Amino acid sequence: MKGQRSGPWVVDASATSGALLVLLMLWAVAAPAHASAPAAESATPTRSMGTDSSTQTDESEDYFHWQTVKDLVGSVVAAAVGGWREGNGGWRGLEVGFIRGVQEIWVIFGPGGKLHPAYFLEHFHGHIMVEGVLLLIIAYLFLQSTFKPKPHREEPLTDKEITQLCKEWQPEPLVPQVPEDDKVHSRIISSYEDKYVVADGKRALNLLSHNFLNLANTPEMLAVASTTVQKYGVGSCGPRGFYGTIDVHLKLEEELAQFMGTDEAIIYSYDIATVSSIIPAFANRKDVLIIDECCGYPIQQGATLSRAAVHVCKHNDMADMERIMIMVEEEAKKEKRPLNRRIVIVEGIYASNGNLSPLDKMYELKEKYKYRLVVEESMSFGVLGENGRGAVEHWGLKPSDVEVVCGSMGNALGSVGGWCVGTTEIVEHQRLSGSGYCFSASLPPYLATSASQSLCAMSQPEGKARMAQLRKNAASMRKMLANIPDEDIKMVEHALNKAVQQVIQ
Amino acid sequence: MAHKRTPSYVNLNKNTNWLSTPAVWAWYLGTVFLSWLVISAILDDAGLAWTYVHLVHGVVTYYLLHYCKGGVEEDQGKYDLLTFWEQVDSQVYGTRNRKLFTLMPVALFVLATHGTDFRKQPLGLNLVVVLVLLIAKLPALHKVRFFGINKY
Numbered sequence: 244m245k246g247q248r249s250g251p252w253v254v255d256a257s258a259t260s261g262a263l264l265v266l267l268m269l270w271a272v273a274a275p276a277h278a279s280a281p282a283a284e285s286a287t288p289t290r291s292m293g294t295d296s297s298t299q300t301d302e303s304e305d306y307f308h309w310q311t312v313k314d315l316v317g318s319v320v321a322a323a324v325g326g327w328r329e330g331n332g333g334w335r336g337l338e339v340g341f342i343r344g345v346q347e348i349w350v351i352f353g354p355g356g357k358l359h360p361a362y363f364l365e366h367f368h369g370h371i372m373v374e375g376v377l378l379l380i381i382a383y384l385f386l387q388s389t390f391k392p393k394p395h396r397e398e399p400l401t402d403k404e405i406t407q408l409c410k411e412w413q414p415e416p417l418v419p420q421v422p423e424d425d426k427v428h429s430r431i432i433s434s435y436e437d438k439y440v441v442a443d444g445k446r447a448l449n450l451l452s453h454n455f456l457n458l459a460n461t462p463e464m465l466a467v468a469s470t471t472v473q474k475y476g477v478g479s480c481g482p483r484g485f486y487g488t489i490d491v492h493l494k495l496e497e498e499l500a501q502f503m504g505t506d507e508a509i510i511y512s513y514d515i516a517t518v519s520s521i522i523p524a525f526a527n528r529k530d531v532l533i534i535d536e537c538c539g540y541p542i543q544q545g546a547t548l549s550r551a552a553v554h555v556c557k558h559n560d561m562a563d564m565e566r567i568m569i570m571v572e573e574e575a576k577k578e579k580r581p582l583n584r585r586i587v588i589v590e591g592i593y594a595s596n597g598n599l600s601p602l603d604k605m606y607e608l609k610e611k612y613k614y615r616l617v618v619e620e621s622m623s624f625g626v627l628g629e630n631g632r633g634a635v636e637h638w639g640l641k642p643s644d645v646e647v648v649c650g651s652m653g654n655a656l657g658s659v660g661g662w663c664v665g666t667t668e669i670v671e672h673q674r675l676s677g678s679g680y681c682f683s684a685s686l687p688p689y690l691a692t693s694a695s696q697s698l699c700a701m702s703q704p705e706g707k708a709r710m711a712q713l714r715k716n717a718a719s720m721r722k723m724l725a726n727i728p729d730e731d732i733k734m735v736e737h738a739l740n741k742a743v744q745q746v747i748q
Numbered sequence: 749m750a751h752k753r754t755p756s757y758v759n760l761n762k763n764t765n766w767l768s769t770p771a772v773w774a775w776y777l778g779t780v781f782l783s784w785l786v787i788s789a790i791l792d793d794a795g796l797a798w799t800y801v802h803l804v805h806g807v808v809t810y811y812l813l814h815y816c817k818g819g820v821e822e823d824q825g826k827y828d829l830l831t832f833w834e835q836v837d838s839q840v841y842g843t844r845n846r847k848l849f850t851l852m853p854v855a856l857f858v859l860a861t862h863g864t865d866f867r868k869q870p871l872g873l874n875l876v877v878v879l880v881l882l883i884a885k886l887p888a889l890h891k892v893r894f895f896g897i898n899k900y
Contacts, residue, residue, distance in 0.1 A: 365866075370861070370866070374858055374861070374862065377854055377857070377858055378858070380854060381851055381854055381855065384847055384850055384851055385847065385851065387842060387847070399751055399752045399753065400751045405751060523824060527824040527825040527828075528824050528825035528826060528828065529825055529828065548824075549824060550824040550825070550826070579896070580900060581900045676822070
């Protein structure tokens, strides 16, 4: 846009000229101390100009004469010379002469003087000229055409160019050619049996799903889901704010909040919309986000949508995170920006590489630099922690130490959707600002009851046993996979099969 | 015949696109006129009332147009650094709405100065107000902040 400059230059120039302008205006409108006699005499109740034509014609003849200028200059010089004589010559004379000269200039230019704008206004229909100028300005602005923003203007295509483009155009095939390597050879799964699948007629261990605690599709859950479908039907038919809130949603939210030990919880109907809605709800253009480089797609999307300044820190590298925090603080101090929100976003267990994030060190860092922490516990809920509460519990932090904890219900809970727990403020804010909450249909009731059922199962000794078994399996798997050289895929496959056989036995 | 593509200028900024709805101008002009009527009834002086209208209009429009930033819309703070005047009409200058807002102080100034005797009204104050408002609306001062005032 025109006039969009930066730096101190413009400010200084404008400030000086602005100050000069103000002084000019004050000078121009200063009322003369001895309100000029001729004008005062002829003042009418409503108008003070335009009636004393007799005095005006005489003066107007004189005003624009060289004689007037000579007279004025002469009077200044005379005053200066008189002053010099007063001071008896020498330095004192110069001093007094200078003062007298300046005083005479002020008499001419100051309020009441001949060259003061008020004199002009009062004696020569000056106000009419000013108003005329203003009317001309009004007319000019009125008749000025609208500027069109130039970047948007495009050159229209000529006929020749159109013909050329049409000749060159080749239709793309509806179904593009896929190279043989990229083709997916799917296996047909005919049935699920607990932790096995029957694929292409062969029975195989199911390592496809994230059913960590094997709670999905248990007979209890299926029974609960079936009853719910009988009672409520399948869909919820609306977003949470418009007749889509059902008592099973509220029950699940209460149970989650109680399980995690926080004030409240909120449910989202789509797993990856959870963290993508939470981040824009708490961050905007002015804010700063620090995300780990291995954070997954939903977190990246949320960061983009929030329009905040995103800094990516090296994977699990606390020194790098501290460096970024220091850099942000310095920049903010330098630009004297007002205080903004600063948030660190990590995952409990990273979905891309299975690493844990060091939440204990991260907690110290965020407390030191006054950041808020968001932990995404999709992979770690039901997996880490004494009671399956996730990475926060695993690292010994209290629920109140982490501002926002969220995750998906599609992994350990064996349902669909997402959840978020926190203080009342955090959760209630999301009810109006969480896009995925406000603008999507709510979770189908049978999925909510299934999740409730899983949560219940997790809290019981049976659930604890499942978690213990999961941890044991994970540990043995890691031990056995640790020694595999990763050159040959076939060798790895073979070793994997062997390892898995050992695990299930 | 050359193929012309008509670009569309849709103003999605909910903070300011209400200015293009019908009767907004009439509402604005009507408010100013009504306030003149009320003030002239209170003061019993129609001419001097224009001065008051001019001054009050100046202060109010300066605050609303050149001091208030951002707006009511939930837009991740997209316009939080732009004053209302800068946001109007997708930041394009020379549009009708802009001309109306630029001309109003000038027109009120002419009415105020013409309305009553020069000595009865604070001519200097009227002039200062109209000049400040005109300068604030210049395209050259788009996104310019003096001394860091009102920057954030």
